[in-house]
Amino acid sequence: MSRICHIELDDANLPPPTPEIEQERKVAMYDLIEENRFDLPARDGRAVPDGPYRVALSIRDKRLVFDIRTEAEELAAEFHLSLSPFRQVVKDYWSICESYFDAVKNMPPSQIETIDMARRGIHNEGARVLGERLEGKAEVDNDTARRLFTLICVLHFGG
Numbered sequence: 001m002s003r004i005c006h007i008e009l010d011d012a013n014l015p016p017p018t019p020e021i022e023q024e025r026k027v028a029m030y031d032l033i034e035e036n037r038f039d040l041p042a043r044d045g046r047a048v049p050d051g052p053y054r055v056a057l058s059i060r061d062k063r064l065v066f067d068i069r070t071e072a073e074e075l076a077a078e079f080h081l082s083l084s085p086f087r088q089v090v091k092d093y094w095s096i097c098e099s100y101f102d103a104v105k106n107m108p109p110s111q112i113e114t115i116d117m118a119r120r121g122i123h124n125e126g127a128r129v130l131g132e133r134l135e136g137k138a139e140v141d142n143d144t145a146r147r148l149f150t151l152i153c154v155l156h157f158g159g
Contacts, residue, residue: 004038006054059155090126
């Protein structure tokens with residue numbers, strides 16, 4: 001499999017993120033670039049340029065857009081995913097994240113761990129949904145799907 005060498009979010013029309021959301025974004029982007037598996041399968045009998053890839057994520061017309069280019073900035077693929085399958089899991093994820101951020105400030109470690117386990121479970125569900133939605137469009141491993149899901153959540157923050 002190939003990989004993502006650069007990730008970009010089109011968040012120009014979103015409100016400024018909270019410090020916690022900005023931290024989630026930075027960590028996901030850093031971790032994604034450090035280690036990921038991302039490949040584009042041949043579609044409709046056409047060859048796909050080899051990676052590594054530059055990926056730009058945006059939301060346009062209520063759809064999640066993946067703009068994928070080669071390192072030389074040549075278009076490798078673009079696909080649009082409906083946001084509907086993500087809505088509830090993103091909402092649940094941000095809700096549990098708020099609880100987690102509050103818990104870190106005020107609660108004992110045992111309660112923080114319980115909330116963090118729930119947060120990871122919802123995060124895994126979001127990664128699973130993303131993996132299903134990417135089927136036939138892009139091949140990713142679970143860790144890459146988790147990090148991309150975090151970035152989708154960041155884009156949803158203003159939506």
